[in-house]
Amino acid sequence: MSAEPLLRVDGLSKFYGGRIGCVDVSFELWPGEVLAIVGESGSGKTTLLNCLSTALEPSFGRAEYRMRDGAFRNLYDLSEAERRFLMRTDWGFVHQNPADGLRMTVSAGANVGERLMAVGDRHYGRIRATALDWLSRVEIAQDRIDDEPRAFSGGMRQRLQIARNLVTNPRLVFMDEPTGGLDVSVQARLLDLLRGLVEDLGLAAVIVTHDLAVARLLSHRMMVMKDGRVIEAGLTDRVLDDPREPYTQLLVSSILQV
Amino acid sequence: MNAIAHYNFAYLDEQTKRMIRRAILKAIAIPGYQVPFASREMPMPYGWGTGGVQVTASIIGPNDVLKVIDQGADDTTNAVSIRAFFAKVAQVATTTHTGDATIIQTRHRIPEEQLRIGQILVYQVPIPEPLRFLEPRETETRKMHALEEYGLMHVKLYEDIAKHGEIATTYAYPVKVEGRYVMDPSPTPKFDNPKMHMSEALQLFGAGREKRIYAVPPYTEVVSLDFEDHPFEVQTFTEPCALCGAEGVYLDEVVLDDHGGHMFVCSDTDHCEDRRAHGHRGRLGADPLEAAS
Amino acid sequence: MPLLAVRNVAKTFTMHLRDGIVLPVVNAVSFDVEAGECVVLSGPSGVGKSSILKMVYGNYGVDSGAILLARDGQMVDLATATPRETLALRRDVVGYVSQFLRTVPRVTALDVVAEPFRARGAGHDEARAKAATLLARLNLPERLWSLPPATFSGGEQQRVNIARGFITDHPVLLLDEPTASLDATNRAVVIEMIAEKKHAGTAMLGIFHDDDVRSTVADRVVDVTQFAVRVAA
Numbered sequence: 001m002s003a004e005p006l007l008r009v010d011g012l013s014k015f016y017g018g019r020i021g022c023v024d025v026s027f028e029l030w031p032g033e034v035l036a037i038v039g040e041s042g043s044g045k046t047t048l049l050n051c052l053s054t055a056l057e058p059s060f061g062r063a064e065y066r067m068r069d070g071a072f073r074n075l076y077d078l079s080e081a082e083r084r085f086l087m088r089t090d091w092g093f094v095h096q097n098p099a100d101g102l103r104m105t106v107s108a109g110a111n112v113g114e115r116l117m118a119v120g121d122r123h124y125g126r127i128r129a130t131a132l133d134w135l136s137r138v139e140i141a142q143d144r145i146d147d148e149p150r151a152f153s154g155g156m157r158q159r160l161q162i163a164r165n166l167v168t169n170p171r172l173v174f175m176d177e178p179t180g181g182l183d184v185s186v187q188a189r190l191l192d193l194l195r196g197l198v199e200d201l202g203l204a205a206v207i208v209t210h211d212l213a214v215a216r217l218l219s220h221r222m223m224v225m226k227d228g229r230v231i232e233a234g235l236t237d238r239v240l241d242d243p244r245e246p247y248t249q250l251l252v253s254s255i256l257q258v
Numbered sequence: 259m260n261a262i263a264h265y266n267f268a269y270l271d272e273q274t275k276r277m278i279r280r281a282i283l284k285a286i287a288i289p290g291y292q293v294p295f296a297s298r299e300m301p302m303p304y305g306w307g308t309g310g311v312q313v314t315a316s317i318i319g320p321n322d323v324l325k326v327i328d329q330g331a332d333d334t335t336n337a338v339s340i341r342a343f344f345a346k347v348a349q350v351a352t353t354t355h356t357g358d359a360t361i362i363q364t365r366h367r368i369p370e371e372q373l374r375i376g377q378i379l380v381y382q383v384p385i386p387e388p389l390r391f392l393e394p395r396e397t398e399t400r401k402m403h404a405l406e407e408y409g410l411m412h413v414k415l416y417e418d419i420a421k422h423g424e425i426a427t428t429y430a431y432p433v434k435v436e437g438r439y440v441m442d443p444s445p446t447p448k449f450d451n452p453k454m455h456m457s458e459a460l461q462l463f464g465a466g467r468e469k470r471i472y473a474v475p476p477y478t479e480v481v482s483l484d485f486e487d488h489p490f491e492v493q494t495f496t497e498p499c500a501l502c503g504a505e506g507v508y509l510d511e512v513v514l515d516d517h518g519g520h521m522f523v524c525s526d527t528d529h530c531e532d533r534r535a536h537g538h539r540g541r542l543g544a545d546p547l548e549a550a551s
Numbered sequence: 552m553p554l555l556a557v558r559n560v561a562k563t564f565t566m567h568l569r570d571g572i573v574l575p576v577v578n579a580v581s582f583d584v585e586a587g588e589c590v591v592l593s594g595p596s597g598v599g600k601s602s603i604l605k606m607v608y609g610n611y612g613v614d615s616g617a618i619l620l621a622r623d624g625q626m627v628d629l630a631t632a633t634p635r636e637t638l639a640l641r642r643d644v645v646g647y648v649s650q651f652l653r654t655v656p657r658v659t660a661l662d663v664v665a666e667p668f669r670a671r672g673a674g675h676d677e678a679r680a681k682a683a684t685l686l687a688r689l690n691l692p693e694r695l696w697s698l699p700p701a702t703f704s705g706g707e708q709q710r711v712n713i714a715r716g717f718i719t720d721h722p723v724l725l726l727d728e729p730t731a732s733l734d735a736t737n738r739a740v741v742i743e744m745i746a747e748k749k750h751a752g753t754a755m756l757g758i759f760h761d762d763d764v765r766s767t768v769a770d771r772v773v774d775v776t777q778f779a780v781r782v783a784a
C-alpha cells in the first residue's frame with residue numbers, strides 16, 4: 001500500500017455571492033479508493049465535483065494532488081497549461097451525458113486515440129491498435145472503430161467515453177452520475193464494467209450519484225451531502241447499513257425495494 | 259487631367275498601413291502565429307483577396323515590382339484585376355516574371371521558380387485557423403495554440419487514414435512552423451508545402467474577412483504534419499507538361515474537346531512560358547508561329 | 552494474545568425518523584477469541600448477536616469501546632480505524648460469512664467466491680481453482696458456477712457465501728448463521744471446514760441457531776443477554 005494519499009482536500013468551499021455551493025469539505029483519497037458523494041438535488045455534490053476537477057475555482061480551501069513525480073501541488077495554483085495537461089493524462093472525467101465527453105463527429109477510434117495523439121503519439125498503427133484494445137475492454141465491437149458515436153446507443157456512448165478517459169492510464173477518475181439516464185439493464189452492465197476496470201487498473205475515483213445502489217456497488221467510502229455540507233462520511237457499507245445522521249437515515253429508508 | 263478620384267499611395271491611408279505593418283512585424287516575430295488586425299473594407303468583396311491586398315498595400319513602395327498570380331496563372335480575372343488595382347493606386351511596375359518581382363501576391367499556389375532573398379510572397383488566405391473545422395469555438399482554438407495542444411490536428415489526419423487509407427488532405431495541408439505553431443498554409447496544394455521550408459523569401463499571409471495576418475520569415479523550418487508510419491508525400495504526376503515538358507512541377511488538367519481529350523499543363527504560367535522561350539517543348543507545345551510558317 | 556479482543560463495546564440505534572427513539576442494543580460487551588477456537592454468541596433473537604458480529608466487521612459503528620484485532624504482532628482498534636484501515640483489516644485479518652448474499656449483476660458465483668482471495672494477491676486462475684474446490688466441496692452444482700448468484704436459492708447463495716468466507720486464510724473469521732439454509736449433508740461439510748480452520752489456528756466468532764451444529768463447533772459460548780440493556784418499563 002502506498003504511504004501517501006493521492007488527494008488531500010482541506011476546507012474546500014464554494015460560494016455564489018451569499019449562496020452556498022459547498023462548504024468546508026475536507027477528506028483524503030488514496031490510490032485505488034473509490035469515494036461516492038451522494039446527496040439529492042441541491043446538495044452541493046456536483047459543485048464539489050466541479051471544484052475538485054478544477055472546472056470551478058473554489059472560494060476557499062485547498063486540494064493537493066500528488067503528481068506523477070510524487071510532489072504535492074495545490075490544484076488551484078496550477079497554470080492553465082498544467083491543469084489541462086493533467087486533465088488529459090493523469091485524470092479522467094466521465095460526464096453524465098456522454099455527448100459532453102466525446103467528439104460526436106469523429107470516429108470511435110479517433111475519440112479513444114485523441115489523448116494519445118495529444119501527448120505526442122505519432123504512430124498511426126499503434127494508436128489504432130490501442131484503440132481497438134480499449135474498445136474490446138469496454139465491450140464495444142471492434143468493427144465499430146470507424147463509426148461515429150452519433151450512431152451509438154446511450155450505453156455504448158458511455159462506454160466509449162470511459163475508454164476515451166482511461167487510455168492514458170489516469171490515476172484519478174471523476175464521474176458525474178455515470179449511469180444517469182441509462183436503461184436499467186444497460187446500467188447494470190456499465191456498473192459491472194466500471195467495477196472491473198477500477199479494480200483491475202487500481203483507479204482512484206470520485207463518483208457523484210444520487211443513486212445509493214450505485215454507491216453501494218462501486219464505492220469503498222461515501223460522503224453524504226446536504227445543503228452544501230458533508231453531514232456523514234465513512235465506509236460505504238457502514239453508512240448505508242448503520243446510518244447515524246437523520247438525513248442519512250431518511251435517504252437510506254427512502255430507497256424503494258424491488 | 260481630369261482626376262475624379264485621388265488615391266493615397268496604395269489605396270490605404272498611412273495610419274492603416276502602420277497598423278498593418280505592426281501586425282506584420284509581430285507575425286514575423288512569432289512565426290506561424292495568427293495576429294489579429296483591424297481589417298479594412300476594401301473595394302472588393304470578402305473572398306476576393308482582401309487580406310492579401312491589404313498586406314501588399316502596406317508593404318509596397320514606389321520601387322517595387324509586383325507580380326500577381328491566381329492558381330499559378332498571371333492572366334486569370336483575379337490576378338489581372340489586382341495587378342491593375344495596384345498599377346492604378348500605387349503606380350508601381352508590374353511583371354509576370356517571377357524572377358523580376360520583388361512582391362508576389364498569390365492565390366493558392368507558390369511559384370515553381372525558387373524565390374530569393376529580398377522577395378516577398380503574399381498569400382491570400384480564406385480561413386486562417388487550421389483547427390477550425392474540428393473545433394468551431396474560437397475561444398478553444400486560441401487556447402490550443404497558446405498551450406500547443408495540437409492533438410486534434412492529428413485526429414483529423416487519423417480520420418483520413420481510417421477513412422481513405424491515407425491522409426486525404428491534398429491542399430491547405432497543415433504545417434508546424436519553427437517547431438511551435440501549427441499553421442494553415444492557405445489552400446495551396448500540398449505539393450507546394452516543401453517550398454515553404456527554409457525559403458529565402460519572406461512569406462506573409464493575409465486573411466481579410468477573418469482579420470488575421472501571419473508570417474514565415476526567411477529560413478524558417480516548416481514541416482508538414484504526418485504520422486511516423488504514414489509520412490508526408492507530395493503529389494506526383496504521370497506525365498510532364500504538355501506544352502513545355504516540365505517534370506516535377508504542379509500541373510493543371512485542361513479539357514480540350516468533347517471526346518475526352520485533355521492535357522496537363524503547368525499551373526505556373528510564367529514558368530511554362532519561360533521554359534518554352536528557352537526552347538523546351540512538350541508533346542503539344544509546338545510554337546503556333548513555327549507551325550504556321 | 553487473543554486474535555480478537557472486544558472491550559467494553561456499547562451500541563444504541565437512534566431512529567431519527569421515529570422522533571428520535573433511542574434503541575439501546577448492547578452495553579459493556581467484552582470477550583476474547585483466541586487462535587484455533589470457535590466462540591459462539593448465544594441468546595434469543597434480537598438480543599444483539601448479529602449486531603456484535605457486524606461491529607466486529609466494521610459494518611456497524613460502535614458508540615464506545617474498542618474492537619481489537621491482532622495484526623503484525625500488535626492490536627489494532629477497528630472501532631476507531633479510518634475507512635482505509637478498516638478495508639485493509641477486512642482484506643488481511645478479518646473475514647465474514649454474512650447471512651445474506653448481496654449479489655452484483657454479471658459476476659459469476661465462481662468469481663464472487665474467488666474475489667477475497669484475489670484481493671490478497673492471488674492470480675485469476677489460482678483463485679478460481681480454489682473457489683471451484685470449495686464450491687465442489689459444498690456440493691454446489693457445477694452448472695451454477697458460471698452463473699451470477701442472484702437467482703440462486705437461499706441454500707445455494709448461502710454456500711457461495713461460505714465458500715467466499717473460507718477461501719482465504721484470514722486469522723479471524725466471523726460466521727453469521729452459516730448453516731441456516733443448509734441440509735444435513737452440507738451442514739456436516741461446514742462443520743468439517745470449521746474444524747479445519749480451527750486446526751489452522753483461525754479464531755472464529757459465530758452465531759448458529761442450530762443447536763446441533765452449535766454444540767459440535769463451539770469451544771466457548773458467550774451469552775449476549777448479559778450485555779443486553781434493559782429498557783426501563
